Structure formats: C-alpha cells, structure tokens
Amino acid sequence: MARRTMSLLPQWSSRVFSVELDGAPHYFAVQKKHRGEEVPRLFGEKAQKHDRCYSLLVCSGDRVRRAKFYGELRDKLLRHLSPECDLSPMSSFLPNVKGSLIRGYFFKDSSGTSSLTERVLQDVIQRDPVLVCSYFRGEDGQVWTQRPWPPAEGQLIEMSEDYYVVPSEAPGYHPSVLNIINSDVFYSFEEAYEVLKKCGDIIPEARSVLELLPSRAEARSKPDFPVIVIEGLDATGKTTLTESLRDTLGAVLLRSPPQCLSPWRARFDQEPPLIRRAFYALGNYITAEQIGQQGMKTPVIVDRFWHSTAAYAIATAVNGPLSNLPAEGSEVYRWPSDLLQPSLVVLLTLDPEERKRRLRNRGLGKTEEEQELDHNHLFRLRVEEAYRRISGPACVTVDASPSADQVLQQVLLLIRGKCHL
Structure with missing residues (x-):
C-alpha cells in the first residue's frame, strides 16, 4: 500500500477528483496554495457546518484484487458506517492519461460525532489497500482543506501538509473513458x-x-x-x-x-x-x-x-x-x-x-x-x-x-x- 501511495504523491496536485452525486459528476482538485477560489459545489451545497467529509481511494497495484476489493469496500462501508453517512462513488485521474483512473468512495459524516466513522476507517486502512483523506471546513466556511487520514507521526513529507480544495473544470469526456x-x-x-x-x-x-x-x-x-x-x-x-x-x-x-x-x-x-x-x-x-x-x-x-x-x-x-x-x-x-x-x-x-x-x-x-x-x-x-x-x-x-x-x-x-x- 505504501509503495502505491508514494507513486501517487508526486502527481497528487495534478489529479482531478470526481464524485457522483444525484447521478451527476462533481469535479474538484487540490493545490498547496489558496488563491481565493470558490468552494467546490459538493462541499458548498451538500455539506453542513458540522459535517466532516472523507474520501477513500483503492490503491492496490494488482488490478484484479483492486476490482474485487472496490466492490467489497462498498459493502463494508454501508454495513458499518452510520446511516447519516451518505456514500457516493468517487474516482481520481490525471486528465488525458490513459489508465490513470483509480476508484473509491466519498462520504460526509453528518452524525456530529466522528468516533464510529474513525473506528471503521481505522479498521479499513489496517487491512486494506486504501488511501483515506479527510476534509475540513475553514473557520469562515469558504475554504476546505484535504489531508491524509489519520494524521500520524512519520507521515510522508509530501502528504504531511494540507491541500486546499478547489473547483476543477469537467473533462472533455467522462473519466471512465481513460480505463x-x-x-x-x-x-x-x-x-x-x-x-x-x-x-x-x-x-x-x-x-x-x-x-x-x-x-x-x-x-x-x-x-x-x-x-x-x-x-x-x-x-x-x-x-x-x-x-x-x-x-x-x-x-x-x-x-x-x-x-x-x-x-x-x-x-x-x-x-x-x-x-x-x-x-x-x-x-x-x-x-x-x-x-x-x-x-x-x-x-x-x-x-x-x-x-x-x-x-x-x-x-x-x-x-x-x-x-x-x-x-x-x-x-x-x-x-x-x-x-x-x-x-x-x-x-x-x-x-x-x-x-x-x-x-x-x-x-x-x-x-x-x-x-x-x-x-x-x-x-x-x-x-x-x-x-x-x-x-x-x-x-x-x-x-x-x-x-x-x-x-x-x-x-x-x-x-x-x-x-x-
């Protein structure tokens, strides 16, 4: 898992993230500096003040096991997360780069307490090839940041800092075309x-x-x-x-x-x-x-x-x-x-x-x-x-x-x- 995660890191800020909400894709990107960009729609419209959002990307290098685990992960999350966690399909890709698409899930935790969610995520990352990120709303509500979860000692330098979440233009075609x-x-x-x-x-x-x-x-x-x-x-x-x-x-x-x-x-x-x-x-x-x-x-x-x-x-x-x-x-x-x-x-x-x-x-x-x-x-x-x-x-x-x-x-x-x- 660590090797696959490290291979993603140098490209992280070049990636586009897509979340399917109500049958339509919502796109966002991340960057190290904030330049006054608007909050992406899925954060601005869908998340309440106390919500915390998470993304899970399946990063196994073996595509057969990755495909199997992607389906199993959904069942596991639906079974163990609070009903107040709204799970949506997610993908991450490099624009116009064939084979760069990786899949996962995005959800917001509206329960007001993250203890159950974090126990589930902790169990997932201990056993499975998943890269988990959490998303935090700034004090003014106009800025969201992404960071690896859980924040831990010895975190790889490239991912030890927050990334700002910014809108991204929709690609010229559906990202699944890449794969x-x-x-x-x-x-x-x-x-x-x-x-x-x-x-x-x-x-x-x-x-x-x-x-x-x-x-x-x-x-x-x-x-x-x-x-x-x-x-x-x-x-x-x-x-x-x-x-x-x-x-x-x-x-x-x-x-x-x-x-x-x-x-x-x-x-x-x-x-x-x-x-x-x-x-x-x-x-x-x-x-x-x-x-x-x-x-x-x-x-x-x-x-x-x-x-x-x-x-x-x-x-x-x-x-x-x-x-x-x-x-x-x-x-x-x-x-x-x-x-x-x-x-x-x-x-x-x-x-x-x-x-x-x-x-x-x-x-x-x-x-x-x-x-x-x-x-x-x-x-x-x-x-x-x-x-x-x-x-x-x-x-x-x-x-x-x-x-x-x-x-x-x-x-x-x-x-x-x-x-x-």
Whole structure:
C-alpha cells in the first residue's frame, strides 16, 4: 500500500477528483496554495457546518484484487458506517492519461460525532489497500482543506501538509473513458485470459472456464462460408430472425455467450466489471472457434457477438448523456485484431415503447442490464450509439418494427448483396 501511495504523491496536485452525486459528476482538485477560489459545489451545497467529509481511494497495484476489493469496500462501508453517512462513488485521474483512473468512495459524516466513522476507517486502512483523506471546513466556511487520514507521526513529507480544495473544470469526456481499454472492453484474447488466470485463487470457477478456451490458432481460422451476426436489444426479434435465417439458408445457428458457459454466468455476473467483462470477452473467442469449425461446411448465423459485449460495457462504464461517450472513431470502438470478423453484422432497432410492449408480452425475466434499459433512457441511447460506432465490421441497421417475414426478407436482401448467398 505504501509503495502505491508514494507513486501517487508526486502527481497528487495534478489529479482531478470526481464524485457522483444525484447521478451527476462533481469535479474538484487540490493545490498547496489558496488563491481565493470558490468552494467546490459538493462541499458548498451538500455539506453542513458540522459535517466532516472523507474520501477513500483503492490503491492496490494488482488490478484484479483492486476490482474485487472496490466492490467489497462498498459493502463494508454501508454495513458499518452510520446511516447519516451518505456514500457516493468517487474516482481520481490525471486528465488525458490513459489508465490513470483509480476508484473509491466519498462520504460526509453528518452524525456530529466522528468516533464510529474513525473506528471503521481505522479498521479499513489496517487491512486494506486504501488511501483515506479527510476534509475540513475553514473557520469562515469558504475554504476546505484535504489531508491524509489519520494524521500520524512519520507521515510522508509530501502528504504531511494540507491541500486546499478547489473547483476543477469537467473533462472533455467522462473519466471512465481513460480505463475502458482492456478493463471494460477487451481487445485481445491474452488480455482477457490474464484477468481470469489471476482470478484462479479467488474464484475457483475461473479455472473451469479457462479449460474450455480454444487455442489461438483455432480462434483465428477463417471460415469458407459467410458468417452473419444479428445484434439488437432484447425483444427486437433476434431469436425469430436468427431461426428463420437458419432454416432459409440451411445454416448453423450459434449464440454468444456460448451454451458451454451457462453454468458459470450467474457466478460471474456477481463479479466486478473487470472480471465479468473478461469472462464474456473470452466467451466470444469460444464462439469464434465454433464459427471457424462450422463455417467450413455451411453458412453460420450468430445471435449476438462482440458488438454486444462491447456496446453494453461502454454504455455501463460511461454514465450521463451521449456526449460522455468516447468520440466517434476512438480506438475504443475498434474490433479486436485477433478475433474472427463476421461477413455481415445486422443491428435490429425498434421504437422503445414497442420494445417494452413486446417484453411485457413475453413475460420473461430480464438481466440487470436489460432492466436498466427499461428505466434509464440515457443508458439505452448509449448502448444503441455504441453499437453504431463499432467498426471492423460496422453494423447495418434494420428496422425491426414490420412483420417478422418482412424483416427476414430485408435481411436476406442484405445477405445476398454482401455475402453473395
């Protein structure tokens, strides 16, 4: 912990801190001298006179253990802190520096006595890789300072003095963008494999998944017949269309994630994003191996593939409006260089109200992300836009509102034009 903390210290005053309050990020920075800046909004509006604020940043050097501990820390704080402590997600980053984002939590203690809070924090820092800071209001109420917690003898010189808290401009994009590559979205077999391999000691099921993985040569094999991927949100008609295409073209129908991962999906869905996304990324390579084998004999239809994995991950990592997404053309949207590329990707789209009506009629249980689609309009827009921005190959959008047969005929025209079937 000390080594990781020391690596942060020389950059401390260059970092920006982001706290999510009421669904919106609030940004602040710290500096050694105060020049009359205003109090950042989250301190000026949200903190009362007797409140004390704290931040906890998870600083473990091992990103798998850091991801695991980040989720566990939230549960620990919610369980042990006073109900008057209002916990919010927090991050710290160096502007425009990829991979610089570290995550944690921010809270204010409104209990009027900090004894319980300090006991909880003391327990956390004794056992866990966490950098804790406390924040103090000046006598005039117009200045806040940040200092490491607890103040102790032998404190590192760089952190022995207070830093003044000042407002910071919002970055040009959501800070999570800095860590999307090979954290939320994986762009090679090796990157995703390394994450699950490191999970072997803490998640026994990871070993079973690794045993299913193909060799690299098999995952790269190019099939002789066309490979058509059908993408779209739930209830856009993917199942009906893919089964009709299978029957019409005499094709093989595959699904991603592959059936062989079903026994472990519920287990990995409980894991933090880094581990969960690596699991689903590797599922695409298993599907790619199946495509390579079947595509030597017949056309292959695939119900979802890498586009879904990436679009949902990007939309989840980056909250807020569409403007927070990585810019169009960003490397975030590139296809993995070692993953088999389909001949055609069709994205089925549907009016949101019609999609909800179809979901109600199906009466099926929904994943957490599909539930989020229903009540979060912005999340749905981010997913759909991320789909459209992925390249290599890009999606061809098809309106799924006509009858199933009309949609089938439209997609068959596309296949005949692009795949010569």
